[in-house]
Amino acid sequence: MELVTYFVLAMFVGREILSKVPQTLHTPLMSGSNAISGITIIGALIYAGTIGGGSIAKWIGLVALIAATINVVGGFMVTGRMLEMFKKRPTDDV
């Protein structure tokens, strides 16, 4: 139940913060939050790393690790690349 509480509270925090993101940044928001969903990489590391060799779970974990790393590295990099383009004019009043 404790875990469900975390989940629900985090959803509310997310809603509060993200509803204020302007339309201009919605695409970087998607790719950036997408990279964050690659946090599954932690689970992949645990399974791929802490289970002894020969187990099928270990190999599944390794494939998961590669998929999650693509998600994390690619996601953050492409978000950075996009946001780099939004810095041209320093006359923003926000």
Added chain:
Amino acid sequence: MSKELIIDVIYLLAAILFIVGLKRLQSPVTARGGNRIAAIGMLLAIVATLFLNNILTPVEMIAGLVVGGAIGAIMAKQVKMTAMPELVAAFNGFGGLASALVASAEIIDSGANQNIAAYLSVLIGTVTFSGSLIAFLKLSAKMTGNPIQFFGQYIILSLVIVSMIACIGWAFLGGELILSLGLLSGLALIFGVLIVIPIGGADMPVIVAFLNALSGLAAAATGFVLSNTALIISGALVGASGIMLTNTMCVAMNRKFWQVMIGGFGGDSDEEGSAALVDGRSITSTTADDTAIMLSYARKVIIVPGYGLAVAQAQHQVRELAEVLEARGVEVKYAVHPVAGRMPGHMNVLLAEANVPYDALYEMDEINHEFESTDVALVIGANDVVNPAARHDKSSPIYGMPILNVDQAGTVVFLKRSMRPGYSGIQNLLFFETNTRMLFGDAKDSVSELITEVKAV
């Protein structure tokens, strides 16, 4: 301090960094730093996991990280900004796949058959994976963008749902674990395909946002499996973001989410429209010469970019045209409809790439009242988002969709390739109005000509 405590503290820190990072996306000025902060959070979580667990096979771990990292980096470096929707769809898919696999590994490793969170995680993750794969293929035009609908689709879909529930039930009652897991994964793959293939081209922004939400929920479900709060919090954040964007897109198109999921709206639109179909009225075409004069002597011009502009790769020319006009004292603004691109905020990114300053870009609600005082509305490669039928024609499929009020401007100039209807396949009566001019041709060529002509005025 025990290792467990340290690792928990670091995970909490990572979650805080994610939240701070996302908060900084509220302004273009702080956004870059925000992305970096979130990335540091992720790095912390990974390093803590690697060093504070009993990693038995560090070489394989490093190899996995290097291989995945290289693939991700290459994809991120090489992607064209127009292809951003398919890239995000692909990354969503990898995230979903990873979550499903981690949950599968847990089920196999523990041998526990009554772990509902694990089955949910496999289910959501796999659906995210196959759904994203189809979205990727559709968006990158490797398969048709038209809705695929066939007889008995919903019967099959219902059967798949029932079978998935049966599968989980069977595993719960002590069925063969690997077999039931495999069956469940297979069914979830089919389910993901079935829910995305009927989605028409016009609705793709909604589905990309929805898959984004699913990838977050899959990560959260995996968090429940591992009792890992970092995964739960991060997954919930991403889920909330995806749900919010799905909702934004639905509102922008005046579509209910269930209508989108039923699908069938809009395709690749290959049919040619006619120039003189409606009530015997015809269109007025114009030349770059005339348009340039009109623009040069205008006080205020609003540019309405649509996806056709991106297809023609005319963003740089449009920015140059705006600069030339501004040099003449013309006030130039851009009006960006929420569904102007193929994903939320896509058009803004495309224009930013062409160095259009982001403070010249206005959202629909900010600028709609300004068209009345605008001399020329220059609509480039957009159609449905300015179609007044959305306001008054109850029979139109886009009725009720919020639109940009370009028809209130003194003159509307459409830059179009042909009379072909928009992404939704609907005719636009605005083409036939007396204050509308049509400038036919490739958007890039037309805008280049306009630049030359304006300079010559």
